[in-house]
Amino acid sequence: MADSTRTVIYLSPDGPVLKNISERYQPTGAQSLLRVDYSGINPADIKHASIGLHSSVAGYDMSGEVLETGPDSPFKPGDKIFGLNPTFPSRPLYMGAHQDYAIASSKFWYKLPAAGNLGLREAATLPVMTLTAADGLFHLLGLGFPGAGIPGAASQALLIWGGASTVGLAALQLAKAAGHSPIFVTASAKNHGTLKALGADYCFDYRDADVVERIRKAIRDSGKPVSHALDAVGAGSMAVGDDFKKSSPGLTAASISEGQQSNVKLVCVLPVREDQRYKLCFATRDASSPLPMARMADPEAWDGMQAKVMDWVIENFGAGKYLGCPNITVVKGTEESLEAMRRSAEGKSSLEKIAVEHPL
Numbered sequence: 001m002a003d004s005t006r007t008v009i010y011l012s013p014d015g016p017v018l019k020n021i022s023e024r025y026q027p028t029g030a031q032s033l034l035r036v037d038y039s040g041i042n043p044a045d046i047k048h049a050s051i052g053l054h055s056s057v058a059g060y061d062m063s064g065e066v067l068e069t070g071p072d073s074p075f076k077p078g079d080k081i082f083g084l085n086p087t088f089p090s091r092p093l094y095m096g097a098h099q100d101y102a103i104a105s106s107k108f109w110y111k112l113p114a115a116g117n118l119g120l121r122e123a124a125t126l127p128v129m130t131l132t133a134a135d136g137l138f139h140l141l142g143l144g145f146p147g148a149g150i151p152g153a154a155s156q157a158l159l160i161w162g163g164a165s166t167v168g169l170a171a172l173q174l175a176k177a178a179g180h181s182p183i184f185v186t187a188s189a190k191n192h193g194t195l196k197a198l199g200a201d202y203c204f205d206y207r208d209a210d211v212v213e214r215i216r217k218a219i220r221d222s223g224k225p226v227s228h229a230l231d232a233v234g235a236g237s238m239a240v241g242d243d244f245k246k247s248s249p250g251l252t253a254a255s256i257s258e259g260q261q262s263n264v265k266l267v268c269v270l271p272v273r274e275d276q277r278y279k280l281c282f283a284t285r286d287a288s289s290p291l292p293m294a295r296m297a298d299p300e301a302w303d304g305m306q307a308k309v310m311d312w313v314i315e316n317f318g319a320g321k322y323l324g325c326p327n328i329t330v331v332k333g334t335e336e337s338l339e340a341m342r343r344s345a346e347g348k349s350s351l352e353k354i355a356v357e358h359p360l
């Protein structure tokens with residue numbers, strides 16, 4: 001139980017380790033104690049240690065059943081819920097996902113419908129990818145999503161660099177559902193068929209030496225300029241000595257900037273130092289975040305956007321509308337889970353989301 005000694009996957013400064021804890025988890029205020037059934041793996045589960053976000057139970061995404069609630073919780077015992085607890089301002093042990101009991105302690109938690117296609121396994125993979133893509137598209141790029149009640153620019157052409165990453169998959173399906181077109185994506189050639197089935201109009205292999213020229217030509221041929229782009233991988237511009245022109249943000253910007261340098265809107269999942277036009281998207285944005293760049297630019301206009309997107313996702317989850325990632329790998333046990341976390345952090349997943357089945 002939540003007060004017995006149990007093993008968790010803990011993120012130490014040097015990476016994930018197993019740790020036995022016996023802290024009693026007691027929900028207060030709006031919190032809910034849950035039995036974790038699945039936790040979803042993200043690259044950040046390990047990568048965050050390199051930016052000082054460690055010494056806590058690893059993992060963000062999770063789903064499970066509510067066991068106990070604080071007096072102001074929106075949930076009740078027996079509810080099936082999913083969501084994530086953000087990184088800031090602090091991360092007590094009870095917030096991490098890769099453990100058998102946790103406390104839902106943020107506004108980023110949602111109740112699973114009693115009927116429908118969305119199960120606990122799929123739900124545990126959705127929050128980070130979906131909320132990050134939503135922040136990029138409907139907050140930072142200012143695109144509209146009429147079906148979810150989100151105002152903004154209608155029917156825009158869009159480039160998604162890294163369409164087979166989980167954030168890219170979410171962005172593609174949300175943009176399609178929101179009525180934006182044509183949608184240009186980059187991915188390995190083996191993933192083009194799946195991405196077209198999910199809504200991509202044009203696919204390009206990012207490894208082709210002339211990929212920028214190919215995208216520019218396709219944009220010209222489409223007859224509609226592309227002013228919005230989301231780089232869903234942020235590859236090749238973080239390390240000292242990286243050549244920005246060859247990085248994914250450099251290639252993304254070059255692909256859509258032809259003849260309209262200042263007119264484009266660019267968003268990336270990682271910070272881009274070399275191009276001031278880029279904005280950084282966040283899975284969990286909040287008006288009161290202690291991290292200035294994770295605050296909302298316009299809280300009034302933006303407030304509730306993430307909740308509206310998740311409401312739409314819960315209602316429309318299923319083939320032809322929103323699938324999250326169509327390939328979910330389930331791992332069991334601590335060793336398999338640790339190995340899967342390392343694989344994800346090393347960028348070795350391709351069009352795949354990994355869910356840890358609990359108990360660990």
Ligand SMILES: NC(=O)c1ccc[n+]([C@@H]2O[C@H](COP(=O)([O-])OP(=O)(O)OC[C@H]3O[C@@H](n4cnc5c(N)ncnc54)[C@H](OP(=O)(O)O)[C@@H]3O)[C@@H](O)[C@H]2O)c1
Nearest residue numbers: 132162164165166167187188206235269281282283350351
């Ligand atoms: N800011 C935030 O709040 C936030 C939130 C979530 C994620 N992130 C960051 O966003 C990145 C992506 O996360 P994720 O979970 O979506 O990753 P992921 O699914 O594990 O990414 C793997 C995919 O990236 C694609 N890829 C790798 N290098 C590429 C390149 N140069 N060009 C195009 N595609 C490339 C691969 O596509 P192919 O298989 O087709 O080759 C692969 O499918 C990570 O760095 C993560 O830390 C940030």
